[in-house]
Amino acid sequence: MSKFRFFDLNPEQQDAASHEHGPLLILAGAGTGKTRTITARIAWLISQGVDPAKIMAVTFTNKAAREMKDRIAGMVDPDQAKAVTASTFHALCVRILRGDANRLGYKNNFSIFDEGDQTGLIKKVITRVCAKDEKIDHNLAKSLISKAKNSGLNASTDENSLAGAVYRRYQEELHSLNAMDFDDLLVQAVKLMEEHPEVRDKWRARIEQLMVDEFQDTNGLQLRMVGLLASGDPPNVCVVGDDDQSIYGWRGADVSNILEFERHFPNPKVIRLEQNYRSTNAILGAANRLIRNNPRRRGKNLWSPQQGGEPVRIIAVPDDRKEAEFIVEEIAAHRRSQNLPWEHFAIIYRMNAQSRLLEENLRKHKIPYRLVGGKSFFERREIKDIMAYMTALLNPSDDQSLLRIINTPPRGIGATTVELALSHSVEHRQSLYEALRHDLFLETCTRKAADAIKRFTDELEETRIRVSTPGAPIAEIISTLIENCDYMEDMKRTCKTPDEAMNREENVREMIRALDEYQKRSKDGLQGYLDEVSLDREREEDKAETALGVTLITMHAAKGLEFPHVHLIGVEDGFLPHDRSKAEGTVDEERRLFYVGITRAMKSLIITWCRARVKFGSPMHCLPSPFLQEIKGEHVEEETYEEIMSRPMGEEDIMAQFAKLRAQLSG
Numbered sequence: 001m002s003k004f005r006f007f008d009l010n011p012e013q014q015d016a017a018s019h020e021h022g023p024l025l026i027l028a029g030a031g032t033g034k035t036r037t038i039t040a041r042i043a044w045l046i047s048q049g050v051d052p053a054k055i056m057a058v059t060f061t062n063k064a065a066r067e068m069k070d071r072i073a074g075m076v077d078p079d080q081a082k083a084v085t086a087s088t089f090h091a092l093c094v095r096i097l098r099g100d101a102n103r104l105g106y107k108n109n110f111s112i113f114d115e116g117d118q119t120g121l122i123k124k125v126i127t128r129v130c131a132k133d134e135k136i137d138h139n140l141a142k143s144l145i146s147k148a149k150n151s152g153l154n155a156s157t158d159e160n161s162l163a164g165a166v167y168r169r170y171q172e173e174l175h176s177l178n179a180m181d182f183d184d185l186l187v188q189a190v191k192l193m194e195e196h197p198e199v200r201d202k203w204r205a206r207i208e209q210l211m212v213d214e215f216q217d218t219n220g221l222q223l224r225m226v227g228l229l230a231s232g233d234p235p236n237v238c239v240v241g242d243d244d245q246s247i248y249g250w251r252g253a254d255v256s257n258i259l260e261f262e263r264h265f266p267n268p269k270v271i272r273l274e275q276n277y278r279s280t281n282a283i284l285g286a287a288n289r290l291i292r293n294n295p296r297r298r299g300k301n302l303w304s305p306q307q308g309g310e311p312v313r314i315i316a317v318p319d320d321r322k323e324a325e326f327i328v329e330e331i332a333a334h335r336r337s338q339n340l341p342w343e344h345f346a347i348i349y350r351m352n353a354q355s356r357l358l359e360e361n362l363r364k365h366k367i368p369y370r371l372v373g374g375k376s377f378f379e380r381r382e383i384k385d386i387m388a389y390m391t392a393l394l395n396p397s398d399d400q401s402l403l404r405i406i407n408t409p410p411r412g413i414g415a416t417t418v419e420l421a422l423s424h425s426v427e428h429r430q431s432l433y434e435a436l437r438h439d440l441f442l443e444t445c446t447r448k449a450a451d452a453i454k455r456f457t458d459e460l461e462e463t464r465i466r467v468s469t470p471g472a473p474i475a476e477i478i479s480t481l482i483e484n485c486d487y488m489e490d491m492k493r494t495c496k497t498p499d500e501a502m503n504r505e506e507n508v509r510e511m512i513r514a515l516d517e518y519q520k521r522s523k524d525g526l527q528g529y530l531d532e533v534s535l536d537r538e539r540e541e542d543k544a545e546t547a548l549g550v551t552l553i554t555m556h557a558a559k560g561l562e563f564p565h566v567h568l569i570g571v572e573d574g575f576l577p578h579d580r581s582k583a584e585g586t587v588d589e590e591r592r593l594f595y596v597g598i599t600r601a602m603k604s605l606i607i608t609w610c611r612a613r614v615k616f617g618s619p620m621h622c623l624p625s626p627f628l629q630e631i632k633g634e635h636v637e638e639e640t641y642e643e644i645m646s647r648p649m650g651e652e653d654i655m656a657q658f659a660k661l662r663a664q665l666s667g
Helices: 011-017 034-047 062-073 078-083 089-104 115-129 138-150 162-176 182-195 197-206 220-229 281-291 320-338 352-364 381-394 399-405 415-427 432-436 447-467 474-484 487-493 498-521 525-540 579-584 587-598 626-631 641-645 651-665
Strands: 024-028 055-059 085-088 111-113 179-181 209-212 237-241 269-273 312-319 345-349 369-372 550-554 563-568 601-615 618-621 636-640
Touching: 011 034, 011 269, 024 034, 034 055, 034 062, 034 209, 034 237, 055 062, 055 089, 062 078, 062 085, 085 089, 089 182, 089 197, 089 220, 111 115, 111 182, 115 138, 115 162, 115 179, 138 162, 138 182, 162 179, 179 182, 182 197, 182 220, 197 220, 209 220, 281 312, 281 587, 281 601, 281 626, 281 636, 312 320, 312 626, 312 641, 320 345, 320 352, 320 563, 320 601, 320 641, 345 352, 352 369, 352 498, 352 550, 381 399, 381 447, 381 474, 381 487, 381 498, 381 525, 399 415, 399 432, 415 432, 432 447, 447 474, 474 487, 474 498, 474 525, 487 498, 498 525, 498 601, 563 587, 579 587, 587 626, 636 641
Parallel strands: 024 237, 024 269, 055 085, 055 209, 111 179, 209 237, 312 601, 312 636, 345 550, 345 563, 369 550, 563 601
Antiparallel strands: 601 618
16 A cells, blocks of 8 residues: 555544445435545455455446546556556446357347437337337437336337337347447346356455446446346445435435345444534534435435635525626626635536526626536527527528428428438529429429428518517527417427426527517527627637636536535525425425535535526416425525625725726716
8 A cells, every 4th residue: 555544534534434245335425535435445445355356346437446546546556557447337337248149149249229220220119110100219219228128128018019119129139230329238138148148257256356337327237237246245336426416316316225235245344434524514404404305215425624714605596687686796706805706716507598597697707607508598508599590580492400400399391302402402502491492393292392491481471570570589480380370389309308398498498588678678680699699609708617617517417526615596485395306206306306416615605596596488476395394494694686786886896886887977
């Protein structure tokens, strides 16, 4: 252990790192040094004579695996560090299958289909399986197949369903191509070891110590994999996780795996890591009070030796527009008063659609920012679709926009017909729109295609006339157009999860709302709005995800990250917990999601909620999240936007305002 000092660990970390034999459950609270502990354990095992080649650590991401290997390399001899295996579940499954896939009827040189390959094959299968009057969206089919595989099902439970027929044919085609998709890697590796004990025993002989990171995120198949690999009697399996941060139930993670660990691995040693190295006690106190309200959990009480710290602030604001303005101005003032880099600030929200007003205000104040785990609002697929509709209404000769919307949603104008229309437009030196309305072209189409084209161009033409009328309610007109063509319903069918469908629908509503707000402050109409958006998009082109600036991020994407100063926004009943969670009985997971958001903050935390918010195009009255009642206590302060705005300005703020005015006057 050349570069590792055991006494640098706290007592609980030392206890976890030096556990010798049998099952071990390390309950690592947020910010308690989880990775440090698991890598210290690996270094300690090597110091005790365990062959590093027989130590395996399984993670969920390649990034986590690389970080673990890098840390190990800084703690033990380089050759020993190289011998340790740190791998994702999927990479491990590939290794297992490469040696023995032939036992399952595959060749050992099987191909691995990525998402693009998978989508292409599913589309082909759908065309072969579906009758003329049947239809299933390829994204929906892909989502159903993935869910079935991760639930341990080999085929659809409904033998006669269209989804079941697509699933079976898809698997047959995959097998005939000697290929597996990502879900198959786990399914087939588990099947291989369960049906062929000699393969299982071979791998158990290679693993003396098995460690699993982020155990709260495992699903049923991954748990079975861990049970098959764990060797020894009792098995030397160490899992690390935090049931309080289990937030991926919607994609198959099963929190009961960590809650009921003893049922799968009897008589484990259980160690709680509670000393937090990230946040102040003010922040941790709020987090502890919140999470205690989850009835089914393993108790932990995070604490920090850091005394003091700023109180957690809960601020009620009039609406979401004021919320965005207030947060951006608050960040600017905080940064200015303490001379901090922009990277010290993060704004965390429940849904991607909430970023639009924030982006707008950050650009207005020329504050650099980056979006993590999501595209800029104007780069999202559904927003590009709506912008293409708007552009086509202003300029139907814009072929690119017309091509984007002509079959979005599908309206009976096939790809072959579009190709013929493009050829006709080139030949006659016309725009695509002119070709579609040209009698000579329509005469070459089938009656069905010609009727579909006429419906499409007539609706576009009628809407163009309405939009160009002075004083027309443009947002309302476009909203009606989108509704009439069933865009929303078609978009929802292409979403993998209800959360994705809800986010995308809210993004479209937000776009319509932004147009409505623009019309209230400008007389430049739809063209003016599109010009403004285009200028904003040009500024965004240089902003990669790694760019410096204020971080905008969803609560789900923020897990595992930390920021000195955090703003949690939109903490209202119906948003957090989400309305759907009440009906589905998943409020506990929503509380864990809020807990994850709170525990990202290191030095300061401001939580805002709106008394009114525009939802689905209409202003709605809002109530604070019931979770806010649960975090109240010592070092938590409540105030209102009105109270803050009515306070006398400090000298620094006055000087800043004068500097701002001078800058404006000087151009």
